[in-house]
Amino acid sequence: MDCSKYKILIVDDEVDLGELCVDSFEMEGFQVKYFSSSVEAMEHLNSNNEVYDVIISDENMPEVSGRDLLKELAQKNKLQNTLFYLSTGDIELKEEEIDGLGGAGLLVKPYDLDETVEKIKTGLLNKVGQI
Numbered sequence: 001m002d003c004s005k006y007k008i009l010i011v012d013d014e015v016d017l018g019e020l021c022v023d024s025f026e027m028e029g030f031q032v033k034y035f036s037s038s039v040e041a042m043e044h045l046n047s048n049n050e051v052y053d054v055i056i057s058d059e060n061m062p063e064v065s066g067r068d069l070l071k072e073l074a075q076k077n078k079l080q081n082t083l084f085y086l087s088t089g090d091i092e093l094k095e096e097e098i099d100g101l102g103g104a105g106l107l108v109k110p111y112d113l114d115e116t117v118e119k120i121k122t123g124l125l126n127k128v129g130q131i
Contacts, residue, residue: 003029006124007051010034011041011069012058012087021056024113025120037061038069045078052082053127054120056107059088067101074102083123087111 008030012018018034025032033052035041038061044050055073057066064072066086073079083104086093095106104123107116 003121004031006053007031007033008054008056008120009041009045009052010056011036011038011061011066012056013037013061014058020113021116024117028117028121038064038066042069042072045073046076053124054083054085054104055079056085056087056116056120059086059090059093067098070098070101070103081127083120083127085120085123 008025010018010021010025010032011034012021013036015036018036022032022034033044035044038057041057042064057069059066066088070084070086073082073084079102084102085105085107086098086103087107087109089109093106098104098106105119107119
């Protein structure tokens with residue numbers, strides 16, 4: 001399975017978790033970029049034309065939440081062909097709400113990184129038909 005053509009952007013203020021996610025996806029061959037804040041991620045996305053196949057963002061971050069990042073990206077039409085997953089430990093947040101905002105799904109923390117990688121692969125498979 002060749003994942004090397006797929007680009008993932010990870011946004012999480014928990015640096016240790018963010019780096020573990022980066023390592024897990026890179027071991028599968030994905031191209032991965034990481035930011036520890038949604039403000040930095042948005043600046044990056046606004047400053048170039050780089051397109052990501054998947055964005056995984058933590059919900060609870062200082063300054064701008066993952067949900068607000070999702071809303072802003074959707075409003076600026078920067079989610080075309082991008083799967084956006086929101087990660088959170090908030091059990092009140094429902095997958096339907098994320099879907100309604102234009103996201104692809106919810107990753108509930110604490111999550112198993114192997115299962116997360118498989119969920120992302122499945123999402124890409126459904127999106128493009130094959131990995």
